[in-house]
Amino acid sequence: MTATVDHEALAHFLDSARLERREVAPLTREQPALSVPDAYAIQEAGIRLRLSHGERVVGLKMGLTSEAKRKQMNLDSPVYGVLTDRMQVPAGGVIQLSQGVHPKIEPEIAFRTARELRGTVTRDEVLDACESVFAAMEILDSRYRDFKYFSLPDVVADNASSSLFVLGTAEHPPRAMDLTRLEMTLSVNGEPVQSARADAISGDPVVSVIQLCELLAQRGQVLPAGSIVLAGAATAAHMLRPGDRVQLTVEGLGIVAVSAE
Numbered sequence: 001m002t003a004t005v006d007h008e009a010l011a012h013f014l015d016s017a018r019l020e021r022r023e024v025a026p027l028t029r030e031q032p033a034l035s036v037p038d039a040y041a042i043q044e045a046g047i048r049l050r051l052s053h054g055e056r057v058v059g060l061k062m063g064l065t066s067e068a069k070r071k072q073m074n075l076d077s078p079v080y081g082v083l084t085d086r087m088q089v090p091a092g093g094v095i096q097l098s099q100g101v102h103p104k105i106e107p108e109i110a111f112r113t114a115r116e117l118r119g120t121v122t123r124d125e126v127l128d129a130c131e132s133v134f135a136a137m138e139i140l141d142s143r144y145r146d147f148k149y150f151s152l153p154d155v156v157a158d159n160a161s162s163s164l165f166v167l168g169t170a171e172h173p174p175r176a177m178d179l180t181r182l183e184m185t186l187s188v189n190g191e192p193v194q195s196a197r198a199d200a201i202s203g204d205p206v207v208s209v210i211q212l213c214e215l216l217a218q219r220g221q222v223l224p225a226g227s228i229v230l231a232g233a234a235t236a237a238h239m240l241r242p243g244d245r246v247q248l249t250v251e252g253l254g255i256v257a258v259s260a261e
């Protein structure tokens, strides 16, 4: 890590942009040498700020796990972010777009762990540790101007663009189906806008959980029991507009809906 980087100050800078719904310049513009470890330290400081305001960590999200997303953002390796209870929108709920900067929505698959996962884990160990799999959507919202032109350390520091998420209400045991073959369709106002098979997520959404455990281990951390894990988007993200009714159908996992106003 770079000794001259003030992680707490940069976390404050991004957190106030989030709270005041203000776009800011990417951190690497002022700090071109910002490293990925520095960025995770900034992300952690930002989460500590949210915890000091009464939020609770409920899980983690993977990002940039699909080719479509990596192309959309012009970035090339997976990253993680932290989910808190205040980011969860109930299934069928309403997203207030005025509370964000420029929110986008993505189709995802989520897991809930029943046991801790640590370090290098196998596919079977992930399946054994996860009690449920869900259809899910993530609402991203970068604090950076125009939601673009950022590098990997920028997006990591900004908690991997996390904003909100919604989980389907139907829970399925992860071994009940072949998770790589599920067809996923995101529709807005009744029109399909994005579709993919679940293997667009890291080749297999379970691989996202394996990669998450590896990334956490690099920071001396584990994936705790009882975590929600968003495995990453299967497609590019869709910009939300007021009045949008968004629905994700995942074959075998059911439907999850949310609307924007």
Ligand code: OOG
Binding pocket: 061, 062, 063, 064, 065, 066, 069, 073, 106, 138, 140, 142, 155, 160, 161, 231, 232, 233
């Ligand atoms: C980075 C986060 C991407 C995903 O699922 O790929 C992400 C971004 O696009 O701003 O969460």
